[in-house]
Amino acid sequence: ESSPALRETRSVCCYCGTGCGVIIEHEGDRIVGVRGDRTHPANFGRLCTKGSTLHLTTGAAGRARHPEMRDARGAARRRVGWDLALDTAAGRFADVIRRHGPDAVAFYVSGQLLTEDYYVFNKLARALVGTNNIDSNSRLCMSSAVAGYKATLGADSVPCSYEDLAAADHLLIAGSNTAWAHPIVFRRIEDAKKANPALTITVVDPRRTETAEFADLHLQIAPGSDLLLYNAMLHVLLWEDLVDRDFIRDHTGGFDALRSQLAECSPGNVAAACGVPAERIAEAARRFGQSRAALSLWCQGLNQSHHGTANSAALIHLHLATGQIGRPGAGPFSLTGQPNAMGGREVGAMANLLPGHRELANPAHRAELAAAWGVPSLPERPGLTAVELFEALGDGRVKAVWIACTNPAHSLPDQARVHEALRAAEFVVVQEAYADTETAAFADLLLPAASWGEKTGTVTNSERRVSRLVAAVPAPGEARPDWAIAADFARRLQRRLAGEGDAAGGGFDWADEAAVFAEHVALSAGRDCDMSGLSHALLDACGPQQWPFPAGATGGTARLFADGVFPTGDGRARFAPVAFPVRHALLPEAVDARRPLVLLTGRLRDQWHGMSRTGKVPLLWGHTPRAEVALNPVDLLRRGLQVGKLVRLAGRRGEVVLPLASDDSVAPGQAWLPMHWGAGTLAQAGANALTVPLSDPVSKQPALKQAAVSIAPY
Numbered sequence: 254e255s256s257p258a259l260r261e262t263r264s265v266c267c268y269c270g271t272g273c274g275v276i277i278e279h280e281g282d283r284i285v286g287v288r289g290d291r292t293h294p295a296n297f298g299r300l301c302t303k304g305s306t307l308h309l310t311t312g313a314a315g316r317a318r319h320p321e322m323r324d325a326r327g328a329a330r331r332r333v334g335w336d337l338a339l340d341t342a343a344g345r346f347a348d349v350i351r352r353h354g355p356d357a358v359a360f361y362v363s364g365q366l367l368t369e370d371y372y373v374f375n376k377l378a379r380a381l382v383g384t385n386n387i388d389s390n391s392r393l394c395m396s397s398a399v400a401g402y403k404a405t406l407g408a409d410s411v412p413c414s415y416e417d418l419a420a421a422d423h424l425l426i427a428g429s430n431t432a433w434a435h436p437i438v439f440r441r442i443e444d445a446k447k448a449n450p451a452l453t454i455t456v457v458d459p460r461r462t463e464t465a466e467f468a469d470l471h472l473q474i475a476p477g478s479d480l481l482l483y484n485a486m487l488h489v490l491l492w493e494d495l496v497d498r499d500f501i502r503d504h505t506g507g508f509d510a511l512r513s514q515l516a517e518c519s520p521g522n523v524a525a526a527c528g529v530p531a532e533r534i535a536e537a538a539r540r541f542g543q544s545r546a547a548l549s550l551w552c553q554g555l556n557q558s559h560h561g562t563a564n565s566a567a568l569i570h571l572h573l574a575t576g577q578i579g580r581p582g583a584g585p586f587s588l589t590g591q592p593n594a595m596g597g598r599e600v601g602a603m604a605n606l607l608p609g610h611r612e613l614a615n616p617a618h619r620a621e622l623a624a625a626w627g628v629p630s631l632p633e634r635p636g637l638t639a640v641e642l643f644e645a646l647g648d649g650r651v652k653a654v655w656i657a658c659t660n661p662a663h664s665l666p667d668q669a670r671v672h673e674a675l676r677a678a679e680f681v682v683v684q685e686a687y688a689d690t691e692t693a694a695f696a697d698l699l700l701p702a703a704s705w706g707e708k709t710g711t712v713t714n715s716e717r718r719v720s721r722l723v724a725a726v727p728a729p730g731e732a733r734p735d736w737a738i739a740a741d742f743a744r745r746l747q748r749r750l751a752g753e754g755d756a757a758g759g760g761f762d763w764a765d766e767a768a769v770f771a772e773h774v775a776l777s778a779g780r781d782c783d784m785s786g787l788s789h790a791l792l793d794a795c796g797p798q799q800w801p802f803p804a805g806a807t808g809g810t811a812r813l814f815a816d817g818v819f820p821t822g823d824g825r826a827r828f829a830p831v832a833f834p835v836r837h838a839l840l841p842e843a844v845d846a847r848r849p850l851v852l853l854t855g856r857l858r859d860q861w862h863g864m865s866r867t868g869k870v871p872l873l874w875g876h877t878p879r880a881e882v883a884l885n886p887v888d889l890l891r892r893g894l895q896v897g898k899l900v901r902l903a904g905r906r907g908e909v910v911l912p913l914a915s916d917d918s919v920a921p922g923q924a925w926l927p928m929h930w931g932a933g934t935l936a937q938a939g940a941n942a943l944t945v946p947l948s949d950p951v952s953k954q955p956a957l958k959q960a961a962v963s964i965a966p967y
C-alpha cells in the first residue's frame with residue numbers, strides 16, 4: 254500500500270502576535286513538518302523555536318476528543334454525543350436566563366480564537382442572549398494599549414508596520430523582552446541595526462533581559478515607574494525644545510493642559526522613584542527627540558498595570574509632541590501578545606466593544622448593530638470584564654459561564670478566588686482543544702475544539718495584517734471548529750428561548766467560515782478598521798493584507814495618519830490628561846517588612862502561556878528545563894539562601910514552592926518568576942497564586958506584572 258502524498262497548506266503560527274506565516278507539511282491525517290512561509294510579509298520564511306516546532310505539538314497527548322459531561326458536581330465526566338452535549342448546554346443556559354435574566358450568563362473567549370470564531374460568540378452573546386457579558390483574555394493582554402490609543406489617537410488603530418523597523422533611526426522598547434516574546438520581530442531589529450549601525454536602541458525594563466543587553470541604553474527602572482519616566486522624558490523634550498511645535502499646533506489638542514501637569518516631572522524629581530539617574534533619563538529623551546524617525550515598541554510591561562492606560566498614553570505623548578508619527582520609521586507600535594487579539598478587537602468581542610471598533614456606550618453604534626443583526630435593540634448595560642466576570646461568578650451574580658480556548662484557572666490573578674468562583678458556578682462549559690488544562694478540570698461540560706492546523710479562518714497580527722489559515726488535517730476524534738460549536742449552540746438556544754418546537758430565528762446558519770468573515774467585514778465598512786474589501790477568496794489570491802482595506806481597494810494600508818488627520822471629532826490627536834504621577838502608587842501592592850520583595854512575572858523564550866502546547870515538546874525544555882524563581886546574588890547572600898534549594902514564595906493571597914536560581918539580571922529586592930506554570934503542571938501553583946486582582950480603571954486590564962512577596966527556605 255503506498256503512503257499518502259506529502260501535501261502543503263499555508264497557515265499562520267498560533268503563538269505570538271508577530272503572526273508569522275507557515276507552510277504546514279502533511280501526509281494523510283498527519284502534520285509531519287512545518288517551515289516558514291517565505292512569501293509572508295511578517296516573517297519572510299523565518300520562524301522562532303516555538304514556531305519551528307509546531308508540527309511536534311500535533312498528535313500530542315492531552316487533546317479533548319469527545320464531548321464529556323458530568324451529571325453532578327463531584328461526579329466524573331462521561332463521554333456523550335454532540336446532540337446531548339449541546340442540547341443540555343442550551344437547556345441549562347435557557348433555564349438560567351429565564352430564572353435570572355440574560356446577565357446571569359457569561360462568555361469568556363480568547364485572543365487565540367480565529368476572527369470567525371470570535372464573531373460568532375459575540376453575536377451569540379449580544380444579539381441572541383441579550384447580554385454584554387462577553388470578554389476575552391485579550392483583556393489581560395492588550396486592553397491598556399487599546400485604551401491608550403483611543404485616548405490619544407481617537408481609535409484602536411495601530412499606526413505602524415514591521416517595515417518601519419528598518420526605516421527608524423531610534424527604537425524605544427518599553428516593557429517588552431522582544432528577543433524572547435516576539436523573536437521574529439527581534440530578528441528584524443537585529444537586521445535593522447546591522448544595516449544601519451547608527452540606529453540607536455533604548456530599552457526600558459526592570460530586568461536586564463536579552464533585549465536590554467542588545468540596547469545602547471538600558472534604563473533599569475524600578476517596577477511600575479514607567480509613567481514617571483515617560484512624563485520626565487516629555488519634560489526634557491519640552492525644556493530642551495526638542496518638540497515639534499508645528500505638529501502640536503496643527504494636529505493635536507490638550508497640550509497646554511498636559512504641559513502644566515508636567516512641570517513637576519523633571520528627571521531630578523522622579524529619578525529616585527524610577528531608580529534611574531536623572532542624566533540617563535535626559536539622555537533617553539534626547540535620543541528620542543533628536544532622532545529623524547523614532548519608533549516605540551511596547552508590550553505587557555506597560556499594559557499589565559493598574560495604570561496601564563496612562564502608561565500607554567504617556568508613551569504615545571512622546572510621539573505626538575515630537576511629530577514622530579505617520580512617517581516611515583516613526584510611531585507608537587504595540588506588540589500584540591496573542592495571535593489574534595487584534596481580530597477580537599475588530600469584531601468587538603470584549604465587554605465594552607461592538608463590531609467594527611464600535612463602542613457599546615454609543616447608542617448610535619448599538620442601533621447600527623441591532624439593525625444589522627435583525628434584533629430590536631442591543632443590551633445597553635455594560636458587560637463584565639475578565640476579572641469582574643469571575644468575581645461575579647464567585648458571588649452568584651453570574652450562574653453559568655462558557656469558556657472558550659483559554660485557561661482562566663491558570664491565567665487570571667488571585668487564582669484561589671478564580672478556582673472558588675468556578676466551583677461556585679451552577680454550570681461551567683469549557684470549549685477546548687486540550688482536556689488537561691487547569692480550567693478543564695472545572696468543566697461540567699467539556700466540548701472538544703479543533704486546533705492549529707485543523708481550522709480555517711483568519712487572524713490579524715500586530716501590524717493590522719489579516720492572514721488566512723486553511724485546515725490541513727481533520728481535528729482528532731469528534732472535535733469541531735470553535736465557530737461551528739458556537740453557531741450550533743446558538744441555534745439550539747434560539748429554539749429553547751423561543752419555545753420548544755419553534756423554528757430557529759436564523760442568523761446563525763452560515764455555510765462556512767468564509768460566510769462568517771463576509772458578515773464581519775461588511776460591518777466594518779466606513780469604520781477606521783474598514784476591511785470591507787477583504788474576503789477569504791481575496792486573501793487566497795493576494796496574500797495577507799493590512800487594514801484599512803475598503804471595498805474596491807487594490808491594496809492595504811501600511812501606515813496610518815500620514816496626512817496628520819486622526820479619527821477624532823476634530824481630526825486632532827489628543828494629549829490625554831494624566832494624574833500627577835510622582836506620588837502615584839507605582840506598584841499594585843506595597844512591599845513591607847513582612848513581604849519585602851517585588852515579584853516580577855514574565856515569559857520564557859521557548860514556552861507559551863500555560864504550556865498546554867509547548868510543554869509537550871521535549872525540544873522546547875532545553876532552554877529552561879524547570880520552573881525556578883530567580884533572585885539577584887546579593888539577595889541570596891543577604892538572606893543565606895542556596896541556589897537549587899526549594900524556597901517558599903508567599904504573598905497576601907497564596908504561595909508557591911519552587912527551586913531558587915541566582916540571576917544578576919534581576920535587580921536586588923526583586924524576584925522573577927515565569928508565568929507559564931500553574932496548578933496542575935509541574936509546580937503546585939503558579940505565579941498567579943500571588944498576583945493582585947487590581948485592574949486599570951479605564952482598560953480594566955489587571956496588574957499581572959508585580960506583587961509583594963516574602964521568601965523563605967522550604
Ligand code: SF4
Binds near residue numbers: 267296304305
Ligand atoms: Fe510564532 Fe511568534 Fe515565533 Fe513567529 S515569532 S514563529 S508568530 S512564536
